[in-house]
Amino acid sequence: MRDEESVNRAIDAYADMIRRICFYHLKNAADTEDVFQNVFLKYMLSGEQFADEHEERAWIARVAINACMDHLRFLKRHPSVPIDLLPDEAASVTPQQRTVLEAVLALPEKYRNPIYLFYYEGYTAAEIARILRRTEGTIYSLLNRGRSLLRKTLGGDDDEEPDQGRI
């Protein structure tokens, strides 16, 4: 079992990322709290050793995504998330941010993880493939299709091609 100091450091380092992953998967704050607790409990009990923080962050991201998927399966809910069911966040975002978040949440579920991990977390397609346990080719195609859908909703330029690797 990891000591309290390590766990507290992980909470400070990764809580925001887990919150965002929960945000685009889950329906309400109570579900998010369950996933939050499960992810950090798993981290506390895991004997997994990480070469560096980057590897640890990727592990946490994978555990959080899996926890969200498990939770959704358990609840048998459709993963589509209306933003107005997340009042805390909805109150704090600007109308521009809200438009983008709604566009991301409106994507079919399979595109959301690659889009978030690539555009926000800055992982390369190869790293996303390892986190999501998919092939690199699949990730490229999910990123490209997801990006096309976002472009249709949001318009605008393409300032980053998925095949350019890390942002």
Added chain:
Amino acid sequence: MKNRIRDAFDGIHADAMQKQKVRDYLEIQRRQRAGRSRRMAPYLAAVAAAAVLLVFAGRAMLVGSARAVSYISIDVNPSIELALDRSSQVISAKAYNEDGEAVLQGLSLSGKQYTDAIDLIVSTDAMQSYLSDASDLTFTVASEDPGEASRLMDGISRCEGCRKNQGSSYTADVALLKQAHENGMSFGKYAAYEELHALDPSITLAQCRGMTMAEMHEMMGRYGGGQNCGMMGGKKQ
């Protein structure tokens, strides 16, 4: 696009209360677990000793009676093979790639009926992370007894793990196992490789090792083939 997405998600944070709640929860878990292990310590040694005795006794009784007569290869991206005895119970489970190892980690399948073993495998978090609309859950059956292969195919198609995930099942010649294992592949994936290679001789084993079953099937489709018309007598169910 990148900047807009970054800016939008920058507005989402875990607040101080959420962090404190998870800290409190973990503290309770830590105390409970510490207390539980202190209380259980005197009993654990006795239970462990009894378990060791049982395992040895059980193994001694089973040696000689269990011989593999049928095999099921389960491939998505993880590749796993189950060896079954005459009563269709699992004798052994082996992973043929790292993803398969992750799926089998912590699973105890020996002695289970093959349908229960499949349901367990398919329901693991590790396997579920590969299963989506875009993936192909593929079962390939090989048996010394053709009648048994047919029964196994039938059982697979009716088990929950296959139905819920739209799995497909195929048969293969039992002789294919040796060839597949010599090449470090499950026989299900190797059968797909052979089929693909027949359609395009430039396809190599190394390429196929890095491909998912969905990608292999998609490529077969592009060549106008499909794993239901396999060169090894494959048959889709």
